Amino acid sequence: AQSVTQPDIHITVSEGASLELRCNYSYGATPYLFWYVQSPGQGLQLLLKYFSGDTLVQGIKGFEAEFKRSQSSFNLRKPSVHWSDAAEYFCTVATYSGSARQLTFGSGTQLTVLP
Amino acid sequence: SQTIHQWPATLVQPVGSPLSLECTVEGTSNPNLYWYRQAAGRGLQLLFYSVGIGQISSEVPQNLSASRPQDRQFILSSKKLLLSDSGFYLCAWSVQPGGGVYEQYFGPGTRLTVT
Numbered sequence: 001a002q003s004v005t006q007p008d009i010h011i012t013v014s015e016g017a018s019l020e021l022r023c024n025y026s027y028g029a030t031p032y033l034f035w036y037v038q039s040p041g042q043g044l045q046l047l048l049k050y051f052s053g054d055t056l057v058q059g060i061k062g063f064e065a066e067f068k069r070s071q072s073s074f075n076l077r078k079p080s081v082h083w084s085d086a087a088e089y090f091c092t093v094a095t096y097s098g099s100a101r102q103l104t105f106g107s108g109t110q111l112t113v114l115p
Numbered sequence: 116s117q118t119i120h121q122w123p124a125t126l127v128q129p130v131g132s133p134l135s136l137e138c139t140v141e142g143t144s145n146p147n148l149y150w151y152r153q154a155a156g157r158g159l160q161l162l163f164y165s166v167g168i169g170q171i172s173s174e175v176p177q178n179l180s181a182s183r184p185q186d187r188q189f190i191l192s193s194k195k196l197l198l199s200d201s202g203f204y205l206c207a208w209s210v211q212p213g214g215g216v217y218e219q220y221f222g223p224g225t226r227l228t229v230t
């Protein structure tokens with residue numbers, strides 16, 4: 001069965017520092033991968049997605065992610081974190097069930113940004 | 116452009132009372148619709164999904180039910196709420212599988228507290 005692991009429950013970085021959030025997936029076929037962000041009390045916003053092609057994908061808000069098939073990883077990065085990036089981040093894989101695509105979510109990584 | 120609405124935004128209900136949460140999508144036709152629950156400090160759990168009017172698939176046996184009376188309306192219900200039903204409920208939509216588009220778009224959520 002497919003699964004997504006986010007090994008870091010909570011990460012704290014200083015504003016202006018670089019950021020990398022880790023994600024490992026387990027899926028037998030070609031994965032369709034996403035990163036979502038959730039601010040407190042809000043819904044989820046799509047940051048970026050990977051389906052095929054270039055393994056380095058760019059997203060909104062200055063985020064990027066790199067797909068590494070050999071490591072089954074899809075890590076999220078940002079070169080310089082802003083205070084507004086404090087939120088919870090979910091790595092997600094899309095799978096096919098019946099007649100619908102479903103998303104399997106990681107448990108999330110809570111990001112705290114220090115001034 | 117497409118938008119997704121959920122109401123109410125917050126709800127406090129006593130144990131044993133009924134529940135009705137509504138989700139509507141604008142700007143698209145024949146979407147796949149999803150209900151998720153997010154318990155405090157935990158990831159997202161898929162509760163139901165629907166690929167068309169009157170077509171509901173349940174992912175987790177529970178005290179809840181879902182209905183899709185119209186193409187862009189998705190309702191989550193319960194006849195008698197339990198304490199364990201407390202959580203943050205998110206509705207999402209996606210286009211039908213195919214065409215390489217598999218991401219889901221989330222509504223703002225409903226915070227349900229059962230007392």
